[in-house]
Amino acid sequence: MKRMRIVLIVVGSLIGVVALMAAASGPPDGGAGGEAAAAISGGKLPTGYRDWRLISVAHEAGDLNDFRAILGNDVAIRAYREEKLPFPDGTIIVRLAWSYIASEENNKVFGRAQSFVAGAPINVQLMVKDSRRYAATGGWGFAQFKDGKPADEAVHKTCSGGHESAKARDFVFTHYSP
Amino acid sequence: MKRMRIVLIVVGSLIGVVALMAAASGPPDGGAGGEAAAAISGGKLPTGYRDWRLISVAHEAGDLNDFRAILGNDVAIRAYREEKLPFPDGTIIVRLAWSYIASEENNKVFGRAQSFVAGAPINVQLMVKDSRRYAATGGWGFAQFKDGKPADEAVHKTCSGGHESAKARDFVFTHYSP
Numbered sequence: 001m002k003r004m005r006i007v008l009i010v011v012g013s014l015i016g017v018v019a020l021m022a023a024a025s026g027p028p029d030g031g032a033g034g035e036a037a038a039a040i041s042g043g044k045l046p047t048g049y050r051d052w053r054l055i056s057v058a059h060e061a062g063d064l065n066d067f068r069a070i071l072g073n074d075v076a077i078r079a080y081r082e083e084k085l086p087f088p089d090g091t092i093i094v095r096l097a098w099s100y101i102a103s104e105e106n107n108k109v110f111g112r113a114q115s116f117v118a119g120a121p122i123n124v125q126l127m128v129k130d131s132r133r134y135a136a137t138g139g140w141g142f143a144q145f146k147d148g149k150p151a152d153e154a155v156h157k158t159c160s161g162g163h164e165s166a167k168a169r170d171f172v173f174t175h176y177s178p
Numbered sequence: 179m180k181r182m183r184i185v186l187i188v189v190g191s192l193i194g195v196v197a198l199m200a201a202a203s204g205p206p207d208g209g210a211g212g213e214a215a216a217a218i219s220g221g222k223l224p225t226g227y228r229d230w231r232l233i234s235v236a237h238e239a240g241d242l243n244d245f246r247a248i249l250g251n252d253v254a255i256r257a258y259r260e261e262k263l264p265f266p267d268g269t270i271i272v273r274l275a276w277s278y279i280a281s282e283e284n285n286k287v288f289g290r291a292q293s294f295v296a297g298a299p300i301n302v303q304l305m306v307k308d309s310r311r312y313a314a315t316g317g318w319g320f321a322q323f324k325d326g327k328p329a330d331e332a333v334h335k336t337c338s339g340g341h342e343s344a345k346a347r348d349f350v351f352t353h354y355s356p
Contacts, residue, residue, distance in 0.1 A: 058295045059293075059295075061292040069355075116238075165287045
């Protein structure tokens with residue numbers, strides 16, 4: 001009986017600790033970003049990035065002709081909502097792009113050609129803040145993935161130049177949409 | 179000593195149960211949707227809806243001229259990813275709309291007028307699945323909020339008619355974007 005009670009105490013406490021850890025971890029990979037950042041620098045898309053929260057949306061017409069959703073990990077979302085600049089280390093911003101297509105089924109409902117939706121995925125781009133590791137490019141590391149595979153290093157080297165013009169906002173173009 | 183051990187067993191088990199409940203609840207209000215659904219039927223926006231995960235994006239041109247992001251609670255996201263139709267009770271889909279504006283700062287970077295972003299918020303619309311409560315309208319309750327305040331009942335009565343044309347997809351227009 002005595003041994004059984006001790007076992008029960010230990011089991012009860014272990015359940016408590018494990019469950020508390022699970023509760024504290026929040027949404028998958030939405031946390032501190034260390035694991036996600038390591039995945040990106042290792043040429044992999046971070047697990048669970050598609051579950052990150054929405055920052056805003058955009059449409060690039062012209063040659064790009066895409067629809068965009070910009071998501072952020074927990075560090076990014078917190079910084080945006082607290083209007084904190086520069087973004088703290090651990091921030092990861094991910095930009096999903098799909099083709100920009102007219103929705104025939106929606107247009108039927110509206111009775112005119114006015115509805116545009118996201119089509120096939122184009123690619124995924126990420127910005128990772130690590131002020132030491134990426135000191136040469138404003139503290140940001142850049143990555144692009146297509147079908148889950150990283151682009152050549154040559155592509156990544158072009159990113160920071162484009163973002164230079166957003167220097168006043170820590171090289172980030174996207175504003176948060178409430 | 180005997181009483182102390184029993185107390186420890188009870189406390190250990192309680193910690194386990196409470197923490198497991200917390201772990202199971204997931205992100206804020208992203209869970210079963212009961213609390214969120216009650217808020218909506220009570221004329222309130224559900225807490226934490228802005229933290230829900232992204233289903234897709236859209237643009238309505240013409241008179242609406244808006245940018246849209248469609249988010250879903252956990253039940254909605256799971257049903258979309260498992261391609262489950264009809265959507266189960268507890269599904270909540272929220273459509274955020276902002277004005278559709280040209281981004282002068284982005285256009286400067288691209289060197290041409292091609293960039294469109296989300297401007298000021300317009301309104302928020304929600305669909306709540308409760309097959310008993312909303313049996314008369316295909317199992318869906320509809321709500322619209324502007325600046326956090328619900329629209330008149332007259333507005334809500336117009337919603338189900340519009341969604342009728344998407345009957346084959348359980349009255350939901352938006353497709354999931356991977």
